[in-house]
Amino acid sequence: MGQTYPLNQEISLSVIKTACSNCNLRELCLPFGLSLEELERLDDLISTRRRIKRGDHLYRAGEPFDAIYAIRSGFFKTDVLLEDGRDQVTGFQMAGELLGLDGISTEHHTCNAIALEDSEICAIPFSRLESLSREIHNLQHHFHKVMSREIVRDHGVMMLLGTMRAEERLAAFLLNLSQRFTARGFSHAEFYLRMTREEIGSYLGLKLETVSRAFSKFQEEGYIAVQQKHIRILNVNGLKGLMNHRA
Amino acid sequence: MGQTYPLNQEISLSVIKTACSNCNLRELCLPFGLSLEELERLDDLISTRRRIKRGDHLYRAGEPFDAIYAIRSGFFKTDVLLEDGRDQVTGFQMAGELLGLDGISTEHHTCNAIALEDSEICAIPFSRLESLSREIHNLQHHFHKVMSREIVRDHGVMMLLGTMRAEERLAAFLLNLSQRFTARGFSHAEFYLRMTREEIGSYLGLKLETVSRAFSKFQEEGYIAVQQKHIRILNVNGLKGLMNHRA
DNA sequence: GCTTCGGCTTGATCCATGTCAACCGCGAGT
DNA sequence: ACTCGCGGTTGACATGGATCAAGCCGAAGC
Numbered sequence: 001m002g003q004t005y006p007l008n009q010e011i012s013l014s015v016i017k018t019a020c021s022n023c024n025l026r027e028l029c030l031p032f033g034l035s036l037e038e039l040e041r042l043d044d045l046i047s048t049r050r051r052i053k054r055g056d057h058l059y060r061a062g063e064p065f066d067a068i069y070a071i072r073s074g075f076f077k078t079d080v081l082l083e084d085g086r087d088q089v090t091g092f093q094m095a096g097e098l099l100g101l102d103g104i105s106t107e108h109h110t111c112n113a114i115a116l117e118d119s120e121i122c123a124i125p126f127s128r129l130e131s132l133s134r135e136i137h138n139l140q141h142h143f144h145k146v147m148s149r150e151i152v153r154d155h156g157v158m159m160l161l162g163t164m165r166a167e168e169r170l171a172a173f174l175l176n177l178s179q180r181f182t183a184r185g186f187s188h189a190e191f192y193l194r195m196t197r198e199e200i201g202s203y204l205g206l207k208l209e210t211v212s213r214a215f216s217k218f219q220e221e222g223y224i225a226v227q228q229k230h231i232r233i234l235n236v237n238g239l240k241g242l243m244n245h246r247a
Numbered sequence: 248m249g250q251t252y253p254l255n256q257e258i259s260l261s262v263i264k265t266a267c268s269n270c271n272l273r274e275l276c277l278p279f280g281l282s283l284e285e286l287e288r289l290d291d292l293i294s295t296r297r298r299i300k301r302g303d304h305l306y307r308a309g310e311p312f313d314a315i316y317a318i319r320s321g322f323f324k325t326d327v328l329l330e331d332g333r334d335q336v337t338g339f340q341m342a343g344e345l346l347g348l349d350g351i352s353t354e355h356h357t358c359n360a361i362a363l364e365d366s367e368i369c370a371i372p373f374s375r376l377e378s379l380s381r382e383i384h385n386l387q388h389h390f391h392k393v394m395s396r397e398i399v400r401d402h403g404v405m406m407l408l409g410t411m412r413a414e415e416r417l418a419a420f421l422l423n424l425s426q427r428f429t430a431r432g433f434s435h436a437e438f439y440l441r442m443t444r445e446e447i448g449s450y451l452g453l454k455l456e457t458v459s460r461a462f463s464k465f466q467e468e469g470y471i472a473v474q475q476k477h478i479r480i481l482n483v484n485g486l487k488g489l490m491n492h493r494a
Numbered sequence: 495g496c497t498t499c500g501g502c503t504t505g506a507t508c509c510a511t512g513t514c515a516a517c518c519g520c521g522a523g524t
Numbered sequence: 525a526c527t528c529g530c531g532g533t534t535g536a537c538a539t540g541g542a543t544c545a546a547g548c549c550g551a552a553g554c
Contacts, residue, residue, distance in 0.1 A: 104395035148351035154401035161408035162452035
């Protein structure tokens with residue numbers, strides 16, 4: 001696919017590398033549905049790419065908000081901390097997903113975003129995104145859909161936390177991961193977890209021991225093979241079945 | 248405050264009644280921060296006001312989405328249903344709050360919105376809202392804040408469901424309601440619950456018996472006075488205290 | 495005024511998950 | 525190669541909240 005860049009000195013290799021127009025995640029990410037011309041306008045906006053090392057924060061709760069972030073590669077978690085030390089992992093994000101939407105409301109981030117492996121992100125200055133989405137209808141609409149999808153996703157987690165028992169929660173979690181890996185061209189049946197049992201537990205509202213026991217149980221039943229963080233799903237329907245047999 | 252309407256026949260009483268510009272909730276609702284001129288442009292967009300009787304649906308999961316709704320008066324709940332019959336109340340909404348944001352992502356509503364008392368809503372056609380917010384920067388920005396606030400709110404619920412015990416959840420719930428009533432000019436210490444114990448339980452991930460017992464406990468402790476749906480908060484700090492004494 | 499019914503309260507018991515504790519095993523650092 | 529430590533597994537036991545069950549109260553209908 002021949003890209004046409006203006007032939008001037010502004011265009012360095014690094015700018016090209018940062019462009020949405022040649023990013024293979026563009027159909028999963030913010031540029032979804034944009035024309036080539038529109039894509040190039042979005043490229044102008046996303047000037048900063050940043051590497052975040054495993055364990056480092058992309059942002060912290062309380063920091064001023066001025067950009068949202070698209071994950072170019074890697075894996076993140078977001079969490080919220082209460083004064084008394086309790087914390088709750090509110091999500092796990094992978095390549096092509098957006099981080100920081102929570103910060104728009106108060107102009108401060110309301111959670112922490114932490115890399116679970118060495119990662120790269122594209123920073124999208126929010127006020128410029130708003131300007132551009134006033135001009136590009138498709139961008140505006142897609143951005144709204146992305147925010148809305150986040151709300152729907154959160155409702156799913158509320159359902160999980162509010163009505164499911166431990167094994168159902170873990171099954172739902174694995175199936176969700178599997179589906180998201182598939183959408184990114186990875187195996188739906190075999191993957192490495194980037195997070196600890198404790199982080200999974202926090203996300204699912206369970207203690208790490210309970211998560212561990214549920215993994216063992218699934219293995220006994222032949223639904224999965226677990227070896228530390230390496231997961232193979234052997235019987236998807238088995239897992240799905242766990243979730244539906246309840247009045 | 249003298250409002251200036253163009254003196255032509257288009258302006259009927261009902262149109263005036265529907266206008267944001269004379270709605271006393273405007274500072275809590277979508278029009279927040281708009282100039283008078285901008286407000287009038289928003290008025291044009293909100294043509295439909297609808298009454299919803301207690302128990303009726305404003306929309307149902309699966310229905311096509313084309314508008315979001317501002318609550319002019321009344322009280323709603325939203326819930327999600329699983330095939331196996333489990334359902335989860337995902338929120339309670341009161342005057343000035345928006346309903347239907349979840350529908351943007353798939354262009355279908357993903358939950359049910361049900362009136363818990365006779366209510367009135369303003370329908371805001373979504374594509375027209377997008378058009379207008381391409382022209383009115385303030386509107387665009389505020390709308391983004393509202394969506395983001397919804398995400399933050401959901402994270403709060405996830406925290407509640409994921410890390411709090413029964414009494415903490417109910418205390419958090421009461422304090423949240425109290426605060427929202429206050430913002431609307433009602434008493435912060437005395438109000439009627441519009442929802443049943445079962446609906447509270449569903450929202451909080453508890454059974455109705457547990458909710459009932461927690462109410463009784465709070466009453467014994469002298470934190471509140473309960474009589475069915477009538478709640479008086481006698482000791483706010485008592486309730487707050489319940490939530491912080493945990494490692 | 496009486497009945498009925500839905501919503502609420504309260505008690506007794508059960509069970510899923512939390513808690514506490516021991517141990518394992520792998521990867522990092524010496 | 526050794527050991528140190530973190531993350532994970534597993535077991536024994538404790539407990540918060542679910543479940544089951546009975547009865548109460550107040551509003552709506554006869």
